[in-house]
Amino acid sequence: MEILFRMTQAMSVFVVIAYIYCKSPLFKSLTADAITARDRIYLYLVFSSLSILGTYLGVPVHDAIANTRAIGPVLAGIIGGPILGTAVGLTGGLHRYSLGGFTAFSCGLATILAGMIGGGVHWHLSRRNRSEHLFDPKIAFLAAFGAEILEMAVILIISRPYDNAVTLVKVIAVPMIASNAAGAALFMSIIRDQKNMADRIAAVSSAKAFKIAERTLNILARGINGETAVALAKIIHQETGVGAVAITDREKVIAFIGEGSDHHEPGNPIASPLTITAIQENRVLFAAGTRERYHCPLSDDCPLNSVLVVPLHIDNDVIGTIQLFEPKNRRFLNMNKTLGEGITRLLSNQLLLSRYEMQKNLLVQSELKLLQAQVNPHFLFNSLNTIIAVLRIDAVRCKDLLIHLSNFFRKNLKRANDLSTLAEELDHVNSYLQIEKARYDDRLAVEIDIDPSLLKMILPTFTLQPLVENAFKHGISHTMGQGIARIKAFRTDGRAFIEIEDNAGVFHEKEMEDGHGIKIVDKRLKGHFGSHSGVTISCVPHEVTRVTVQIPMESHAS
Amino acid sequence: MMRALIVDDEIYARQEMEAMLNETGEFLVAGKCANALEAIRAINKERPDVLFLDVQMPVINGFELLGMIDESLMPAVVFVTAYDEYALKAFEENALDYLLKPVEKERLLKTVEKLKRRFTEDDKPVFTGPDIKKIPCIHSAKIKLINTADVEYVRSGDGGVYVICPNGEFYTELTLQILENKTNLLRCHKQYLINIDLVDEILLRENMVAEIKTKSGRVVPVSRRYLRMLRERLLF
Structure with missing residues (x-):
């Protein structure tokens, strides 16, 4: 025992x-x-x-x-x-x-x-x-x-x-x-x-981190401005439970939520030396409230005592900071410190991504602008030459052609991010076709067959014109015999199709490369209607080249 | 009066050019052609003094056309184009002048001066032009471009010049002379050009003549005069 x-x-x-x-x-x-x-x-x-x-x-x-x-x-x-x-x-x-x-x-x-x-x-x-x-x-x-x-x-x-x-x-x-x-x-x-x-x-803090991430990512897709910053600060404040959260850009406070918000106001210039150092040196700074304290530069009665300052950056440029505060009576939790740093890193990545997206869109827009600006000089001068020739024979037709030419250029100047109906697109294309028909009077036939119920269908402006121009530039102008261009619009299986055909049967791979008209039209359609839309090309050499635009019908109520 | 030929794939461009040439009173418009093939035929037939030539044309462009014209028939060339990206190239090709569409009357008069000077000095224009890689042929109302490498031989006769390939015979507007100069086909007879790469065997006959059997089994005569040259070329 x-x-x-x-x-x-x-x-x-x-x-x-x-x-x-x-x-x-x-x-x-x-x-x-x-x-x-x-x-x-x-x-x-x-x-x-x-x-x-x-x-x-x-x-x-x-x-x-x-x-x-x-x-x-x-x-x-x-x-x-x-x-x-x-x-x-x-x-x-x-x-x-x-x-x-x-x-x-x-x-x-x-x-x-x-x-x-x-x-x-x-x-x-x-x-x-x-x-x-x-x-x-x-x-x-x-x-x-x-x-x-x-x-x-x-x-x-x-x-x-x-x-x-x-x-x-x-x-x-x-x-x-x-x-x-x-x-x-x-x-x-x-x-x-x-x-x-x-x-x-670990589970609690990662769950928190995911929750913050989930709630903030959508907001941040719109970039950082006064409005999104406030929403962001609110979420971080709620989820971490710290005393206060501030978001600054490089010069001033853009959002402040929590204790001390009576004297920490959005729009105030950055006063805290900690923040200034964090921005200048692009590093995380922490004043735990024990040996190093946060001294409020604005008010002696400020309850805040400890702070974490994390720079927010895109690439290597600091664009601002996110700051977490705790008042004198509360310890700054290690978990919140890790969380604060992690969230800021995540947000920085997200900002980078949204900037990238924005630049990609700008690129497509500017590619399109370039394409429009590059009105084929051959087309312009040959058209004028044709109109001058027609003037000798038929003044009325000459006037019609000039009106078509001015309509064509007016439509070309439309803003690239606009939307148009199929009817408007066809009007643009018609002006172009009238002139091409005059140029190749003796050897060009154009057939147009449009389902009238599709005329109100919405398309990105400049969907049709580049495709039709392409059919002439790379197709019909390369045949010696009779050229035929066909434009059809119809619907099948809940989808709308627009087909542009020429009888030259010439297709160059490079037309589907970046920067070319067809590729840009394809990108814009996918951007607007999603991946089920777009442009496809089929070609039977020396017989037909068919460019098909496909658009899901349910995605736009016509 | 200078005999002019207008080559342009646009009908109104041809009409306008004709009208302007007539207005100067210096030209007789011998013909108007919508493409390079029509142009070759018209040049061979009409033998114009000057060609008003569009650069951008379907299948065979203006520069390529120049390479297909028999040197003895070569007219003075004035390029007429809507856009000046080809100006430099035009002068490399020894063009006499280069006009932009729409053409101004005053500008055209300068061209007339240049042409007159050219003809009084009587210096024949020299165009080298690019080598011919594809021979334009006419085949049941279609234009067929035949790679020179696919040609077994070329025959000229009363009906014109025919290009013979393993899969058939095709009529072309090009002369035997220009094909000899601008392709790697060799003359083996007054009326024949042969593609050495597609020769199967050469059968020597009496009297210093021979016959060539092509890879597809066709027989081409070799005359005494050209047999010697073929021998030198082929080292036999």
Whole structure:
């Protein structure tokens, strides 16, 4: 009975050690997802010490020691695997062997076996993909229980004289089995709780980070301005629960939410030296409120005491800061610090992305502008030449052609981001066609067949004209015989199709490259109607080139 | 009066040019052509003094056309184009002048002066033109461009010049002389050009004449005069 009591004392020491261990930096090696070689060394040191300590805390009984030495190797084996378990067992075992006594060899051997049992459990669980049970106290209990029974058996088998061994086992079996098993289970349950807590904190903060990210990304797609900055600051304030949140650009505060908003007002120039330094040096600055404090430059009564200043940048240019404040009576949580930095990094990336998107749109617009500006000089001068020639024969027709030419140029000057109806697009194209028909009076036929119900369909301006011009520039003007151009618009299967055909059957791959008319039309259609719309080209050499515009009908109510 | 030929793929451009040439009183318009093939035919038939030539035309452009004109028939050339991106190239091709559409009357009168000077000095224009890589042929009312590498031989006869390929015979407006000068086809007979790359065997006959068998089995005569040149060329 006394032995059991003494052993419970020893076990209590272990529990205290377990608690201290969990609070120490060494414990980090267990919270990581993958155990590194370095972590293994730490584990080896911790559990070997535990094993040796178990021997020293033991109770001398009949020239032997009733002890809790097995806890170290069993736990090391379960947590770190067979190699670590055996290594710890070997260390504890050799140490025990060096102390002598008639059970020196058998106890030493049993300690090694205890490590192997722990390792066996680890191996078994890992192989069955049930590693989550590694930190289960029940498993630790059973493993230590088994290891101790084995130890008793080893003593009986190896230690001589046999009678002494029997007497010893009778005395120590129950207390040792009970205390080692209970100790291992308790130790493991403390480790598990601590580990779970670390996991939970990580889970909470990442959930928070995701939530902030989700809520802010949409806002930020519109870029940073006074309105979005306020919305952004509100979200960060709500989600982190810090005292106050400020967003600044390079010169002034653009949003301030939370405590101290009575004197921290949007529009104020940046006054805090911390912010100025953060912007100038493009680095994160933190005043924890203890040694370094935040001194409000505006009011002595300001409750704010600690601050985190994170620069917001696009590429390497600082465009402003995001700041998190806590008042005097609250500690600035480490979690919020990490969160603040992470969110700002995320927002910076998002800003970069939205700038990229904007530039891409600008590029398409300017490509189109360029295309319009590049009114084919051949077309212009040949048209004028034709009109001059027609003037000799038919003044009325000449006047018509001039009106078509001016209509064509007027439509060309329309703003590129406008939308037009199919009817307006056809009007533009018609002016162009009238002139081309005059130029190739003797050898050009134009056939137009439009489903009248599609005339009100909305299209990006300049969808049709570049395609028709292309049919002439790269198609009909390259044939010697009769040229035929066909323009059709019809609907099938809930989609609208516009086909532009020429009978030249010439198609150059480069027409679908960036910067070419067809490619730009395709990009703009996809930008407006989504990926189910666009331009496709088919070509039968020397017979027909067909350019097809496809638009899903449900995406616009006509 | 200078005999002028107008080549332009636009009908009103041709009409306008004709009207302006007539207004100067210096020209007799011998013909108007809508493409290069019509132009070659008209040049061979009408032998004009001056060509008013559009650069941008379907299939065969103005520069390529120049390479297809027999040197002995080469008229003076005035390029007429809507846009001046070809000006430099035009002068590289020894064009006499370069007019922009719409053509101004005063500008055209300067061209007339240049032409007159050219004809009083009587220096024949020299155009080298690009080599002919594709021979324009007429095939059942269509224009067919035949790669010179695909031609087995070319034959000239009463019906005109025919290009013979493994898959058939095609009529062309180009002369035997211009094809000999501007392609890698070799003269083997007064009326024949042969593509050495498609020769299967050369059968020597008596009297220093020979026959060439082409890869598709056609037989082409080799005259005494050209057999010697072929031998030198082929080292046999």
